[in-house]
Amino acid sequence: MKTLRSVAAMALSASVICVSSASADAHSKEGWPTSFTVGTASQGGTYFAYGTGWANFVAENLGVGGGSEITGGPMQNMALVHTGEVAFGLTTMGPARESMNGNSPLAPGLKMDNVCAMFPMYQTPFSVTALSSSGITSIADIPDGARIGFGPAGSTSDTYFPAMLETLGVNFDRRNGGWSDLGSQLQDGLLDVIAFAAGIPIPAVSQLEVQTDVNIIEFTQDELNQITAAFPVAEFTIPASTYTTLTGDARAVSMWNFAIADCTLPDSFVYEATKLTMENNDQMVSIHNSARSSVPANFNKNTVIPWHPGAAKWFNENGYTIDSSQIK
Incomplete structure (x- = not known):
């Protein structure tokens, strides 16, 4: 063994x-x-x-x-x-x-x-982050073939988030790596989006906020309904106070740790x-x-x-x- x-x-x-x-x-x-x-x-x-x-x-x-x-x-x-x-x-x-x-x-x-x-x-929220300069402000904005970082291979994010995004009709190029490395790749333009599954505040997101402008993308209610029906997750709210980027609470889903x-x-x-x-x-x-x-x-x-x-x-x-x- x-x-x-x-x-x-x-x-x-x-x-x-x-x-x-x-x-x-x-x-x-x-x-x-x-x-x-x-x-x-x-x-x-x-x-x-x-x-x-x-x-x-x-x-x-x-x-x-x-x-x-x-x-x-x-x-x-x-x-x-x-x-x-x-x-x-x-x-x-x-x-x-x-x-x-x-x-x-x-x-x-x-x-x-x-x-x-x-x-x-704690609960692990599933959330999406992109650079503000990308123009991506919603799941629907993610372009076909977008390079998305899903965290380390075998992680909670890597296990569930790709299937969630596929359920929502997103077509992507899957990438893996540690959160800090993926944050650097996003900032350098090597990734279009990071699909995070981690307790909040996520250190890599907080660091990105200090260094550049980012969009923390929430799910629509319809998207939440689709995901909670198909996966072992529940609706979750990311409080506006979690990140300086947020101007209001953000809809997400979560899983307990x-x-x-x-x-x-x-x-x-x-x-x-x-x-x-x-x-x-x-x-x-x-x-x-x-x-x-x-x-x-x-x-x-x-x-x-x-x-x-x-x-x-x-x-x-x-x-x-x-x-x-x-x-x-």
Whole structure:
């Protein structure tokens, strides 16, 4: 099973970002790993910022060495957590369902059942960005054969956004890459559009706003109706305050993200990491604004992944009922 790393690596070469850790206390840590890694996604995206900050937060407070790994995103994180090559990861409900059902493009036929839910993160809006100079102000304006960046291969955006745009009648030339790289390509005229699926504010979009004029393109109500009928997403509103470019709220669709854990991790370790995260939302928000949605009440947005016993224990102790049938 460990050979899955070589398959997943084709989606994106992985590199490790190290973060600090406090000295470990000996009490109540029997069986805990000496260090852990969190699978994130490409630089310039929300997963990278959120996951790296969260790894640092857990390491410093639980006294276990921690770090984050740049990966291809949700699909690859499911694979890496399933094989135990990373302890934790970040994923989205759609890719999680595909992976658990054995439909991951990284390992067709392999049901990834060693992945457990840990806590809710935030909703991933699907949004489209173009340079203002392109004249593209709506989905209908995207010209035939437009060069569209869909993020890293196997990412949530790459998995769902091409099919969404095809449903809306868009004909395009598909491109992949990390969000920061795609942002640079858009600015340099090598791309016409970027189709983002990432928590807001997306670092790459915020950076583009500083450097040039962009259009953040919303869906029409008819387009929303078509997409929500065909894909596992829900209507979402990007608040006008998210970006300086927006003059009003923007219509979008979204999919929920959850932190995941290797199901074989000690219950007490996952319990303490969940407790730390769920009881300190102000510090999570300081890591990334999207963490405003990383609150216990959103536990029920997980309709796909079985819960890790350690995480479920914290939720059940604090009035958020997770039935035993939903626990690994």
